Amino acid sequence: MQTNFSLAQLADPHVAESEKILRKCVHCGFCTATCPTYVTLGNELDSPRGRIYLIKDMLESGRPADKEIVTHIDRCLSCLACMTTCPSGVNYMHLVDHARAHIEQTYKRPLLDRLTRTMMAFVLPYPSRFRAALKLAGLGRPFIGLFEKVPGLKPVAAMLKLAPASIPPASPMASPGTHAGQGTKRGRVAILTGCAQSVLDPAINETTISLLTRLGVEVVVPEGEGCCGALVHHMGQEEAALASARQNVDAWTRAIEKGGLDAIVVTASGCGTTIKDYGFMLRLDLAYAEKAARVSAMAKDVTEYLATLDLPEPVRKSGTIVAYHSACSMQHGQKITRQPKELLAKAGFIVREPREGHLCCGSAGTYNILQSEISAKLRDRKVKNIEATGASVVATGNIGCITQIASAAKLPVVHTIKLLDWAYGGPKPEGVSGTTLVATE
Numbered sequence: 395m396q397t398n399f400s401l402a403q404l405a406d407p408h409v410a411e412s413e414k415i416l417r418k419c420v421h422c423g424f425c426t427a428t429c430p431t432y433v434t435l436g437n438e439l440d441s442p443r444g445r446i447y448l449i450k451d452m453l454e455s456g457r458p459a460d461k462e463i464v465t466h467i468d469r470c471l472s473c474l475a476c477m478t479t480c481p482s483g484v485n486y487m488h489l490v491d492h493a494r495a496h497i498e499q500t501y502k503r504p505l506l507d508r509l510t511r512t513m514m515a516f517v518l519p520y521p522s523r524f525r526a527a528l529k530l531a532g533l534g535r536p537f538i539g540l541f542e543k544v545p546g547l548k549p550v551a552a553m554l555k556l557a558p559a560s561i562p563p564a565s566p567m568a569s570p571g572t573h574a575g576q577g578t579k580r581g582r583v584a585i586l587t588g589c590a591q592s593v594l595d596p597a598i599n600e601t602t603i604s605l606l607t608r609l610g611v612e613v614v615v616p617e618g619e620g621c622c623g624a625l626v627h628h629m630g631q632e633e634a635a636l637a638s639a640r641q642n643v644d645a646w647t648r649a650i651e652k653g654g655l656d657a658i659v660v661t662a663s664g665c666g667t668t669i670k671d672y673g674f675m676l677r678l679d680l681a682y683a684e685k686a687a688r689v690s691a692m693a694k695d696v697t698e699y700l701a702t703l704d705l706p707e708p709v710r711k712s713g714t715i716v717a718y719h720s721a722c723s724m725q726h727g728q729k730i731t732r733q734p735k736e737l738l739a740k741a742g743f744i745v746r747e748p749r750e751g752h753l754c755c756g757s758a759g760t761y762n763i764l765q766s767e768i769s770a771k772l773r774d775r776k777v778k779n780i781e782a783t784g785a786s787v788v789a790t791g792n793i794g795c796i797t798q799i800a801s802a803a804k805l806p807v808v809h810t811i812k813l814l815d816w817a818y819g820g821p822k823p824e825g826v827s828g829t830t831l832v833a834t835e
């Protein structure tokens with residue numbers, strides 16, 4: 395694609411990076427067919443190619459963002475299916491991240507939208523605030539119908555609908571410390587305890603620590619780590635995202651220097667995609683660029699790390715049919731497609747992949763709150779395809795997808811690690827009935 399940036403514009407490293415990306419696009423349109431918003435809405439401006447043109451125009455003109463571009467960029471899930479499809483290697487992720495930051499700096503959103511976003515950025519990345527907010531959600535639940543009728547309050551209605559009726563207590567295993575591996579030591583890793591996941595389902599990290607330590611891996615919960623920054627990053631709040639990234643880079647660098655690490659294990663693929671991008675996000679910060687690149691290179695999804703270990707035969711095999719939902723951040727963001735399915739199959743499960751597996755379930759960070767109508771359409775389409783597999787349980791590797799799919803599916807939805815843990819001798823995952831998981835040997 396031909397671009398027309400002035401030399402003065404190209405002196406801005408963010409513009410220069412976006413210009414390089416834009417030049418790679420040959421406007422072939424292959425990406426439109428796999429874009430969930432184009433498939434749902436049928437509008438070229440809600441396709442990757444349409445958005446790329448809008449972003450090019452906005453950046454070249456140097457104009458503040460306007461309502462039209464904000465509408466179409468807000469509707470983008472950042473699912474990155476377009477990057478998997480694109481034959482020219484267009485890095486849409488970095489382009490749309492730049493566009494979102496430009497929107498945040500130049501566009502004044504309506505008051506209720508601003509308030510919702512400020513509230514989400516204040517609450518969601520902090521487990522204690524998020525836990526308190528979920529406890530208060532019960533008070534707002536009777537007003538969901540009312541909130542749904544006011545366009546600016548639809549996100550509040552969506553949040554209340556997604557809030558679970560009860561939340562588990564905080565996990566003591568999430569506190570900083572070291573969990574020793576059993577038997578022969580096979581490795582040493584740090585684990586990201588995260589933010590929303592640690593409140594909604596602390597058992598995911600507890601199970602991960604339990605399985606890894608049983609396999610002989612020492613697991614460190616480093617002092618000072620926090621939210622990965624993805625939630626604010628996707629809202630264009632660049633400084634807040636970079637502050638989270640720096641905090642984690644510092645925490646993990648201390649852990650690396652203290653006792654060495656083989657990997658930084660991440661159990662939410664949405665966070666994994668962002669952490670693997672820290673090297674890029676902090677490339678212009680001389681004090682952090684090198685450390686951030688090292689952290690990014692060490693970040694591994696838990697299934698990616700487990701696949702590097704020579705796992706023994708499982709303790710129990712069930713033959714249960716599992717529908718594996720590959721989160722967008724797993725398959726498109728991190729290109730992890732093989733390992734989770736292979737681990738489940740090796741652990742004795744029959745793995746089925748739903749049709750249209752490349753399409754997002756509509757969760758996408760805060761998308762199911764801010765764009766609840768498109769999100770619900772994508773969720774229902776996903777659930778229909780999952781239920782058509784005939785599976786008894788759904789496995790996936792991202793808390794956002796678990797919450798989203800479970801809000802409409804009739805079958806249990808669990809993190810992949812919980813099924814693996816059960817097969818290797820751990821307890822049955824909560825919510826999965828005794829008849830679904832039966833050991834056959």
Ligand code: SF4
Pocket residue numbers: 418419420421422423424425426442443446476479480481482483484
């Ligand atoms: S597939 Fe790639 S090159 Fe083709 S229009 Fe989409 S982004 Fe551009």
Ligand code: SF4
Pocket residue numbers: 428429430431432440441442445469470471472473474475476477486
């Ligand atoms: S990230 Fe997803 S929703 Fe956004 S343009 Fe690409 S395919 Fe479409």
